[in-house]
Amino acid sequence: MVKQQINIVWLKRDLRLRDHDPLAAAIDNGLPTLLLFCFEPSLMACPESDVRHWRFVFESLADLQNRLKIREKQLYAVHQEVITVLEWITDFYQIQQVYSHEEVGIKITFDRDKAVKKWCTEQGIAYQEFPQNGIIRGRKHRQGWLKLLEKSTFKASATKVDLEKLQTLSIDPVLLEKFTTAPLPSVIQSYQEGFQRGGETYAWRYFQSFLQERSKNYNRQLSKPAGSRTSCSRLSPYLAFGCISAREVMQHLDAHLSQSADRWNLNNFRSRLWWRSHFIQKLETDWRVEIAPINPVFVQLDRQMDGPWFEAWAQGKTGFPMVDASMRCLQATGWINFRMRAMLVSFATFVLWLDWRPVATHLARLFLDFEPGIHYPQIQMQAGLTGYHTLRMYNPSTQVTKNDPDGIFIKKWVPELQAVPSTLLAEPWKMTPMEQKFYHCSIGSDYPVPLVDFDKVAAQNKDRYWQIRQSPAAKQILSSILEKFCTPKEIKIHQQKETRP
Numbered sequence: 001m002v003k004q005q006i007n008i009v010w011l012k013r014d015l016r017l018r019d020h021d022p023l024a025a026a027i028d029n030g031l032p033t034l035l036l037f038c039f040e041p042s043l044m045a046c047p048e049s050d051v052r053h054w055r056f057v058f059e060s061l062a063d064l065q066n067r068l069k070i071r072e073k074q075l076y077a078v079h080q081e082v083i084t085v086l087e088w089i090t091d092f093y094q095i096q097q098v099y100s101h102e103e104v105g106i107k108i109t110f111d112r113d114k115a116v117k118k119w120c121t122e123q124g125i126a127y128q129e130f131p132q133n134g135i136i137r138g139r140k141h142r143q144g145w146l147k148l149l150e151k152s153t154f155k156a157s158a159t160k161v162d163l164e165k166l167q168t169l170s171i172d173p174v175l176l177e178k179f180t181t182a183p184l185p186s187v188i189q190s191y192q193e194g195f196q197r198g199g200e201t202y203a204w205r206y207f208q209s210f211l212q213e214r215s216k217n218y219n220r221q222l223s224k225p226a227g228s229r230t231s232c233s234r235l236s237p238y239l240a241f242g243c244i245s246a247r248e249v250m251q252h253l254d255a256h257l258s259q260s261a262d263r264w265n266l267n268n269f270r271s272r273l274w275w276r277s278h279f280i281q282k283l284e285t286d287w288r289v290e291i292a293p294i295n296p297v298f299v300q301l302d303r304q305m306d307g308p309w310f311e312a313w314a315q316g317k318t319g320f321p322m323v324d325a326s327m328r329c330l331q332a333t334g335w336i337n338f339r340m341r342a343m344l345v346s347f348a349t350f351v352l353w354l355d356w357r358p359v360a361t362h363l364a365r366l367f368l369d370f371e372p373g374i375h376y377p378q379i380q381m382q383a384g385l386t387g388y389h390t391l392r393m394y395n396p397s398t399q400v401t402k403n404d405p406d407g408i409f410i411k412k413w414v415p416e417l418q419a420v421p422s423t424l425l426a427e428p429w430k431m432t433p434m435e436q437k438f439y440h441c442s443i444g445s446d447y448p449v450p451l452v453d454f455d456k457v458a459a460q461n462k463d464r465y466w467q468i469r470q471s472p473a474a475k476q477i478l479s480s481i482l483e484k485f486c487t488p489k490e491i492k493i494h495q496q497k498e499t500r501p
């Protein structure tokens with residue numbers, strides 16, 4: 001029997017119908033197209049993965065499905081490894097082409113992509129991958145990269161996807177039965193209060209409300225854990241799962257900027273979009289950023305992999321209100337602002353002297369917007385492992401007085417401190433026994449005694465760190481690191497700065 005020829009668009013972290021090169025290429029080709037997403041058990045079981053990510057993906061696919069259904073088209077989501085699904089499909093159809101986006105992911109997805117490519121080659125199936133976010137595959141230096149990013153990605157026209165011309169495939173009922181044999185756990189299929197909902201529709205809603213209204217407080221609220229929740233764009237999970245393309249965000253922003261008087265806030269937001277690609281390119285340049293310090297000399301830091309301090313940090317029970325509130329908020333909502341992310345990492349690695357890898361894994365699970373290319377380079381930077389970034393050790397008590405002076409954020413997430421006056425929230429352990437009684441918060445029973453004496457430990461660990469950072473071995477490798485990961489402008493800045501403050 002002659003099998004019907006089809007193409008496949010394999011969706012991964014590109015869950016949208018706009019500005020989508022694989023989709024546009026499949027439409028151009030003209031063959032019936034199977035739109036496919038695989039909930040891969042191997043990925044769902046990896047340590048960085050959490051139900052919150054797959055729920056977001058499920059919601060995003062449901063959004064696409066609803067919009068396709070209006071046009072009598074559809075996609076298929078299968079709870080199975082992708083190669084197994086492709087093998088099932090070949091029993092029924094002759095696959096001519098598989099289209100997908102390149103993914104700058106963790107090692108397991110990188111290996112999976114290579115395996116799919118190999119499988120396609122062995123089957124005589126063409127496999128075409130398209131770049132996204134301006135990331136250049138295999139690039140080992142940054143000469144000219146920034147210009148290329150602006151010209152070839154951000155300023156280039158968004159890809160038009162003519163959905164009317166898209167011919168999606170309605171699959172054979174026997175294959176459909178195979179596709180539906182392993183249903184997703186119900187916890188993935190039900191909405192969880194407190195989290196952003198997935199989907200291209202929501203992505204554009206968040207973006208529009210940011211441009212129209214919320215951005216006016218962007219700079220002022222960026223570092224505030226409470227105010228940032230509405231004043232930042234909150235586009236991160238949508239960008240991470242590709243519900244909206246970075247190029248479309250940039251282009252709509254530029255169009256808006258040309259008519260807006262508010263350059264102060266919007267230009268700062270614009271620079272974040274540039275940073276996004278800049279960081280993702282780092283992981284593309286060297287996948288080992290996920291597993292090893294960028295400057296290998298820092299393995300000598302010999303930080304703890306686990307233990308009771310890790311547990312206290314991970315559960316938000318360190319006795320430092322801003323650390324605990326940030327961690328608990330993250331657990332309940334999947335989002336916290338940049339400053340508090342940086343503080344959580346610097347507190348774990350510089351104060352508690354915990355190894356960056358379990359810290360990175362724990363946060364990856366909690367961040368709804370887990371984007372490996374931003375996450376690992378940022379964690380390494382905050383943990384001091386690049387050897388060229390300015391060392392920032394955030395004092396959690398200062399963060400309270402500067403960024404939550406009224407204690408609104410802390411009281412929401414650490415209810416044990418509800419009755420404590422805001423003036424005492426930076427250092428609640430200094431409350432007298434009488435105050436503790438008066439404010440219904442006994443330190444040591446209602447709320448933990450702080451794990452460490454911050455000032456003392458921070459000073460000791462700073463010394464420990466700088467001994468290694470200033471060693472000849474650390475400096476020897478610095479120029480090759482800078483060349484690999486930094487733009488020429490950054491190299492100049494970092495070379496000038498390399499002295500201990």
Ligand SMILES: Cc1cc2nc3c(=O)[nH]c(=O)nc-3n(C[C@H](O)[C@H](O)[C@H](O)COP(=O)(O)OP(=O)(O)OC[C@H]3O[C@@H](n4cnc5c(N)ncnc54)[C@H](O)[C@@H]3O)c2cc1C
Nearest residue numbers: 232233234235236272275276338341342369370371375378
């Ligand atoms: C230790 C650590 C880990 C992080 N891990 C992630 C992650 O896994 N995924 C993620 O999207 N962001 C990560 N960030 C960056 C940043 O905190 C978030 O992107 C931001 O808080 C998301 O909120 P927003 O969308 O409202 O950001 P906005 O301020 O509105 O910025 C718009 C977009 O720009 C990008 N962006 C913003 N800040 C940065 C930055 N510092 N570096 C690179 N890109 C940036 C994001 O895509 C963001 O959605 C991390 C930061 C730190 C310190």
